[in-house]
Amino acid sequence: MSEPLGRVVATERRPNTPHEFHFWTALDSPVGIGTIVRVEGANPVNGQIPRVYGIVVEGFSYTDLQSPMHDVLGHDGSPASAGYSVTERAEIRLYSAAVLRQIPDEPLQPVPMGEVHLADENDVAVALRMDGYLREEANTGIPIGVYRAGATDSVIYLDADFLLGPEAAHLNISGMSGLATKTSAVEWLLASIFAHFPESKGSVAAVCFNVKGPDLCFLDQPGHLDDRDRELYDKMRVSGTPFEKVQYFAPYTAKGFSLNTLRSNEALLHNVTPLTWGLREVLKYAEVLLNRDDIDAKADALIDFISERVVGRVFEKDNYLSRDHTVESFGDLEDWFRDLLRGLEKGNAESWRTHHIATIRKVRNRLTNISTRCAGLVTDTGTVSDLPFGSFEDRMVYVVDVATLEEDAQDLIFARVVSKLREHLERRDLGVKHLIVFVDELNKYAPSDGQDTYVRKMLLDIAERGRYLGLVLFSAQQFRSQVHRRVVGNSGTSLFGRMDADELATPGYSVLTPATRTKLATLEKGQLMVRHPHFTQPIFVRFPRPAVMLGRDGVERYPQATESELDVAIYRSLRQLDSSITLPWVQKIVALYDEPEILRARDATRRAKPANVMAYFESQFRKIIPSEPAIAAAAATREVTRAVRSLPMDDPYGF
Amino acid sequence: MAELPGASAVELGQNEGDPRSRNDQPPVLAAPSVIEGETLRAIRVAPDAAARPTSGFYGFLDGAQSVHVVNHCGGVPIVWATVSAAVRVRENRRLIAWRNRAPAVERRFYVPLRYVEDMGPTLRDDPRVVDTGRPDSSGAFPSRHPAALLERAMQKVQQDRETLEQRLAEAWIETEKSPLYVDGSITGSDAVASSRLAVGVIKSHNTLYAEGDAFRVVVGLEAGERSSAFRVAPRSRCPVASWYVRVRGAAGRDALFGLVRVEAAFTDDLAVRADEISRWVIAEGSPLALPDGRWDKMSYGIRDTEEFLRAIS
Numbered sequence: 010m011s012e013p014l015g016r017v018v019a020t021e022r023r024p025n026t027p028h029e030f031h032f033w034t035a036l037d038s039p040v041g042i043g044t045i046v047r048v049e050g051a052n053p054v055n056g057q058i059p060r061v062y063g064i065v066v067e068g069f070s071y072t073d074l075q076s077p078m079h080d081v082l083g084h085d086g087s088p089a090s091a092g093y094s095v096t097e098r099a100e101i102r103l104y105s106a107a108v109l110r111q112i113p114d115e116p117l118q119p120v121p122m123g124e125v126h127l128a129d130e131n132d133v134a135v136a137l138r139m140d141g142y143l144r145e146e147a148n149t150g151i152p153i154g155v156y157r158a159g160a161t162d163s164v165i166y167l168d169a170d171f172l173l174g175p176e177a178a179h180l181n182i183s184g185m186s187g188l189a190t191k192t193s194a195v196e197w198l199l200a201s202i203f204a205h206f207p208e209s210k211g212s213v214a215a216v217c218f219n220v221k222g223p224d225l226c227f228l229d230q231p232g233h234l235d236d237r238d239r240e241l242y243d244k245m246r247v248s249g250t251p252f253e254k255v256q257y258f259a260p261y262t263a264k265g266f267s268l269n270t271l272r273s274n275e276a277l278l279h280n281v282t283p284l285t286w287g288l289r290e291v292l293k294y295a296e297v298l299l300n301r302d303d304i305d306a307k308a309d310a311l312i313d314f315i316s317e318r319v320v321g322r323v324f325e326k327d328n329y330l331s332r333d334h335t336v337e338s339f340g341d342l343e344d345w346f347r348d349l350l351r352g353l354e355k356g357n358a359e360s361w362r363t364h365h366i367a368t369i370r371k372v373r374n375r376l377t378n379i380s381t382r383c384a385g386l387v388t389d390t391g392t393v394s395d396l397p398f399g400s401f402e403d404r405m406v407y408v409v410d411v412a413t414l415e416e417d418a419q420d421l422i423f424a425r426v427v428s429k430l431r432e433h434l435e436r437r438d439l440g441v442k443h444l445i446v447f448v449d450e451l452n453k454y455a456p457s458d459g460q461d462t463y464v465r466k467m468l469l470d471i472a473e474r475g476r477y478l479g480l481v482l483f484s485a486q487q488f489r490s491q492v493h494r495r496v497v498g499n500s501g502t503s504l505f506g507r508m509d510a511d512e513l514a515t516p517g518y519s520v521l522t523p524a525t526r527t528k529l530a531t532l533e534k535g536q537l538m539v540r541h542p543h544f545t546q547p548i549f550v551r552f553p554r555p556a557v558m559l560g561r562d563g564v565e566r567y568p569q570a571t572e573s574e575l576d577v578a579i580y581r582s583l584r585q586l587d588s589s590i591t592l593p594w595v596q597k598i599v600a601l602y603d604e605p606e607i608l609r610a611r612d613a614t615r616r617a618k619p620a621n622v623m624a625y626f627e628s629q630f631r632k633i634i635p636s637e638p639a640i641a642a643a644a645a646t647r648e649v650t651r652a653v654r655s656l657p658m659d660d661p662y663g664f
Numbered sequence: 665m666a667e668l669p670g671a672s673a674v675e676l677g678q679n680e681g682d683p684r685s686r687n688d689q690p691p692v693l694a695a696p697s698v699i700e701g702e703t704l705r706a707i708r709v710a711p712d713a714a715a716r717p718t719s720g721f722y723g724f725l726d727g728a729q730s731v732h733v734v735n736h737c738g739g740v741p742i743v744w745a746t747v748s749a750a751v752r753v754r755e756n757r758r759l760i761a762w763r764n765r766a767p768a769v770e771r772r773f774y775v776p777l778r779y780v781e782d783m784g785p786t787l788r789d790d791p792r793v794v795d796t797g798r799p800d801s802s803g804a805f806p807s808r809h810p811a812a813l814l815e816r817a818m819q820k821v822q823q824d825r826e827t828l829e830q831r832l833a834e835a836w837i838e839t840e841k842s843p844l845y846v847d848g849s850i851t852g853s854d855a856v857a858s859s860r861l862a863v864g865v866i867k868s869h870n871t872l873y874a875e876g877d878a879f880r881v882v883v884g885l886e887a888g889e890r891s892s893a894f895r896v897a898p899r900s901r902c903p904v905a906s907w908y909v910r911v912r913g914a915a916g917r918d919a920l921f922g923l924v925r926v927e928a929a930f931t932d933d934l935a936v937r938a939d940e941i942s943r944w945v946i947a948e949g950s951p952l953a954l955p956d957g958r959w960d961k962m963s964y965g966i967r968d969t970e971e972f973l974r975a976i977s
Contacts, residue, residue, distance in 0.1 A: 073967075073968075073971065074951075074954075075954060075955040076954075076955075079952050079954040079955070080951065080952075082952060082954075083950055083951045083952035083954075084950065084951075090950075093718075093950070094757075094950040094951050094964075095718060095719040095721075095754070095757065095947050095948060095950070096754055096757055096758070096759060096948075096950075096951065096964050096965060096968075097757045097758050098951050098964070099758075099759065099968055099971070
């Protein structure tokens with residue numbers, strides 16, 4: 010048994026209780042706030058020597074000085090002369106510890122007087138009740154970090170049943186921007202989950218929304234680790250390598266030529282998939298983009314009518330429609346509206362199928378506007394490129410990059426992706442059994458105040474019901490106090506990096522002692538305070554840097570591709586499928602057709618991923634016999650002008 | 665107390681058991697027998713400014729006693745007393761217990777057996793019972809007056825405490841090579857009084873060696889000054905060299921503020937040694953021994969030892 014480092018003390022003024030005790034130590038003891046200790050009782054209770062585990066939550070130091078004035082007098086008011094005193098005053102280090110666990114559990118008594126020892130690795134496991142889920146036959150431990158005190162270096166495990174369900178679920182992380190390393194902590198924890206999530210519990214994947222900067226854009230690229238990081242990776246048996254399976258999704262820019270992501274460097278485009286939706290995908294989530302004024306009951310009824318009776322089927326002509334319509338895209342919808350309104354105006358009618366003409370005009374305005382507001386994501390043509398719902402892979406990270414999008418587009422993406430995930434998980438056909446959704450900047454998406462939004466309702470729904478489906482929310486924010494209480498309250502596990510002092514002054518942190526709050530305000534990078542259902546008190550741990558490239562390093566090493574001309578954008582895009590494709594070949598085709606037609610062909614080719622990319626791409630166009638001089642002229646002026654589309658030789662209107 | 669028929673418990677009076685409050689001897693002036701020069705004079709040994717000299721003391725010896733009259737048996741006080749002594753040593757400027765000899769703590773009944781006829785044999789033969797009814801060196805028995813019996817018990821308790829202190833001081837000079845700061849006189853033991861390793865520091869001045877012209881010199885000592893050395897030879901005790909040191913300035917205070925008397929063995933280099941020891945004693949004035957009421961004269965090492973004894977006894 011180790012040497013005792015302290016002794017339990019109690020006075021009438023400061024007695025010990027079943028949940029708190031006090032002890033003193035030598036001045037040079039390695040005890041500090043967050044240190045886990047073990048108390049060995051002296052007298053048996055029911056034939057068993059009590060053993061109490063606690064974590065230091067407060068520290069005191071004082072001397073036998075009764076008044077500061079005595080010290081001033083003793084040194085004649087000169088602080089410099091204090092150093093000449095031949096004797097140091099008697100001094101005490103007194104600590105208060107919160108009880109983590111008592112053995113035996115019953116009867117629950119005040120902590121007895123006894124020797125205090127530094128907890129060793131086994132003690133830490135018992136103190137935090139990790140022994141219950143680290144059994145060899147049923148190990149559900151997920152390493153979150155290493156607890157360090159003195160010579161003790163102990164891995165702290167979270168219980169997968171309480172992190173990813175079904176017992177409890179969800180994780181929330183708070184901390185100051187740039188200092189709390191929130192994103193790093195989540196990247197590390199995902200790697201740890203992928204390495205340790207028990208096979209018996211099924212498959213697991215993650216969908217991460219990259220909401221700011223290049224944070225999550227280089228998860229498949231190796232980052233810089235030092236020896237201390239590698240040591241931590243080895244100790245926690247997690248490979249210090251980047252994620253093997255990562256798939257990126259990003260919408261196009263408004264022009265539609267290149268992807269709207271910081272991961273647009275040609276060297277990294279192999280696993281970046283465009284994210285584009287058409288009318289059918291968006292209409293169901295129109296509520297996300299339309300405010301309350303837009304969707305009164307009348308407008309809502311018309312949108313429902315369009316959604317159910319117009320889109321995706323043949324809508325036959327009537328008194329006001331001049332022809333049959335098949336609405337598959339925003340372009341088709343616009344044609345339908347235009348035809349209908351023209352008919353109504355012509356017939357001088359005020360309503361159509363109980364819908365007033367003003368309502369029809371309003372809905373037309375709002376709906377057709379969506380493709381403009383979310384240009385790059387929502388296409389007029391109806392082209393769809395989506396996450397692989399139904400074929401999600403185990404241990405795969407799907408990153409949806411919305412960092413550079415407008416707020417409307419971000420909300421739409423978030424709402425639709427999460428809804429689809431939920432639908433598939435309910436039907437058990439997503440492809441994986443457990444799915445982690447990581448959302449940063451939760452202050453913005455689920456604020457504690459402000460009007461109720463579709464996105465906030467969805468986040469609340471995941472937080473409250475997701476664990477039954479295997480849909481787990483990992484969320485992060487700077488100010489926990491500004492996030493909806495039901496979202497953070499339903500997070501079984503909470504992590505805290507370095508915290509802002511103002512935030513710590515809010516009521517939510519009043520359960521922590523002043524010393525613990527001070528420690529939180531001064532945490533180093535790579536340190537976290539962990540709250541987990543099995544831990545009766547928060548624990549401080551250290552975690553390694555994630556083994557992935559930092560966002561800022563990534564953008565330096567792989568600069569974002571500049572917005573290019575159409576031909577170069579098509580060339581870059583198709584080369585991901587066939588590296589033998591050349592720019593002149595692309596230019597030759599681009600010179601012949603309209604921009605929408607070319608983009609549609611590109612999208613179709615990327616979606617199909619054919620064996621013969623060039624043949625497939627060419628087959629997407631109507632047959633045109635190009636005029637050779639026109640091609641040559643177009644190629645020659647490519648640098649300075651837009652492509653001049655050549656005409657068929659037999660075009661009667663050609664000049 | 666079943667061994668004492670008719671005994672009745674009593675409540676302690678305020679300050680009963682505190683030897684400092686029981687000194688009935690009137691303060692006296694005595695003529696100093698100067699051994700350093702012709703007459704008593706002031707000698708500066710340290711600057712009076714804030715910069716304090718260093719100290720050569722390694723250990724601090726002090727004793728404590730607590731006395732309680734726990735019963736009266738037929739008008740005879742039954743005293744229960746605890747006497748203790750300890751040495752604290754200074755290592756790296758911090759005080760810790762001396763490892764060579766454990767602190768001594770003894771608890772006893774002080775009973776004048778000749779006046780307690782009904783005392784049972786078990787208690788009478790208990791080694792913890794000290795008979796305070798025996799005749800003194802002149803063969804006289806103590807009076808049956810309860811106050812006289814209590815005074816006799818107090819004297820015996822004080823003797824026992826001094827015995828513990830002397831034992832520790834003797835152990836120190838046998839085993840250590842560095843000087844020991846003794847709280848009080850060192851004249852009780854030949855070995856201690858003649859050792860260069862023991863220095864006694866007396867804070868009370870019931871007997872002030874300052875009769876005649878010496879009085880002005882002693883009360884006029886300024887901070888950082890000492891008096892000439894003189895010889896002190898109490899009856900039935902060992903002679904030592906002694907001198908006064910003003911540890912703190914007494915401006916605006918009473919005449920004895922910050923004044924201590926130092927006792928040390930006679931040596932050939934007495935003047936030099938007196939200077940050196942005086943500087944050490946002055947240095948021990950920091951940090952202050954507050955909140956002890958004798959802080960002006962007490963060294964912090966002695967206060968620490970007193971606190972230690974309070975904790976263990």
